[in-house]
Amino acid sequence: MNNSEWPLWEVFIRSKQGLDHKHVGSLHAADAAMAVQNARDVYTRRLEGVSIWVVESKHIHASNPDEAAEFFDPAADKVYRHPTFYDVPDSIKHM
Amino acid sequence: MSATQPEPAVAAAPTANPLFPFVLQLADTSLILAHRLSEWCGHGPVLEQDLALANIALDLLGEARSYYQYAAELEGRGRTEDDLAYLRSAVEYRNPLLVEQPNGDFAYTIVRQFLFDNFHYQLLKGLKDGPDTQLAAIAEKSLKEAAYHLKWSSEWMIRLGDGTPESRQRLDKAIATLWRFSGELTTPTAAETNLQELGLVPDYAALLPAMQAHTAHVLAEATVPVPEGVFAQQGGKSGRHSEHLGYLLTELQYMQRTYPGLTW
Numbered sequence: 001m002n003n004s005e006w007p008l009w010e011v012f013i014r015s016k017q018g019l020d021h022k023h024v025g026s027l028h029a030a031d032a033a034m035a036v037q038n039a040r041d042v043y044t045r046r047l048e049g050v051s052i053w054v055v056e057s058k059h060i061h062a063s064n065p066d067e068a069a070e071f072f073d074p075a076a077d078k079v080y081r082h083p084t085f086y087d088v089p090d091s092i093k094h095m
Numbered sequence: 096m097s098a099t100q101p102e103p104a105v106a107a108a109p110t111a112n113p114l115f116p117f118v119l120q121l122a123d124t125s126l127i128l129a130h131r132l133s134e135w136c137g138h139g140p141v142l143e144q145d146l147a148l149a150n151i152a153l154d155l156l157g158e159a160r161s162y163y164q165y166a167a168e169l170e171g172r173g174r175t176e177d178d179l180a181y182l183r184s185a186v187e188y189r190n191p192l193l194v195e196q197p198n199g200d201f202a203y204t205i206v207r208q209f210l211f212d213n214f215h216y217q218l219l220k221g222l223k224d225g226p227d228t229q230l231a232a233i234a235e236k237s238l239k240e241a242a243y244h245l246k247w248s249s250e251w252m253i254r255l256g257d258g259t260p261e262s263r264q265r266l267d268k269a270i271a272t273l274w275r276f277s278g279e280l281t282t283p284t285a286a287e288t289n290l291q292e293l294g295l296v297p298d299y300a301a302l303l304p305a306m307q308a309h310t311a312h313v314l315a316e317a318t319v320p321v322p323e324g325v326f327a328q329q330g331g332k333s334g335r336h337s338e339h340l341g342y343l344l345t346e347l348q349y350m351q352r353t354y355p356g357l358t359w
Contacts, residue, residue, distance in 0.1 A: 027142075028142075030254070033250070034250070034254075037147070037246075037247065037250065038144075040243075041143060041146050041150050042142075042146050045146075
């Protein structure tokens, strides 16, 4: 790895209406403080958000795309895991 | 060429509103610095800072437009914001010398920006509470932007000063070259003194303690000694500019000069 290159950071932005921070992209920065400022300058120029999270990309551990079949396909035929097979009594509101 | 045109004679006549030259000075200052920063577009040291520089340039350009529109209104001679920005010569520009200084390397740009932001932020705070409602409104809108600019340039002063031997050496060189232009910002011209006595413009002496405290704080973090006893180069606010402004205006005004009345 080239040491003169700043580390990579992943940026998460929460929009005004949103409750969750969503991944919007990545950028380079020397440290966390600079990453937050850079995120402000790169990703919030058009009122995209009101809160910024950054995390150094090396701290994110991802599932292996080669294992996608055994990871995710088995859930495909198990519809009974969705809580949709109950009769909701009329007296229960706001469901 | 201009001697044959009647316009300069009209422009030289005394204006009724004493605020006009001051608002024009604010407009010129923001426009010239915006133009300098826009020269970085596509040339920034990294993509993220390229965008940061362009963002600041656009903030200042927006602020300049507000001032030019207000100045045109104050003058009341039918000149528009575009006439004021594009059809005045270098000697008619009233920006302080600092903002017309060339970009140099990134350290030069940061020192120039830091010196300006530190003054700009305090000035806007003063104008925001001033008696002129239009100027106060522009200042209030611009203050949030200026607060971010100051945060950005202050952080870079610290990073460059307390960074690598090379960044420190470049910062020291920029400080040695540019600090002399900071004094003009807070040295009132006769016109500014007049407006300060009328209470229309904040007393610059009253802005200094906050500016000096911020400078001391940032330079201490940057491990850089605060320059002392630096000669204050004056002239820009009175129309005596460095040769750099002529070149800058040649580029800035090229379209309107070559294609008069051109619109998008």
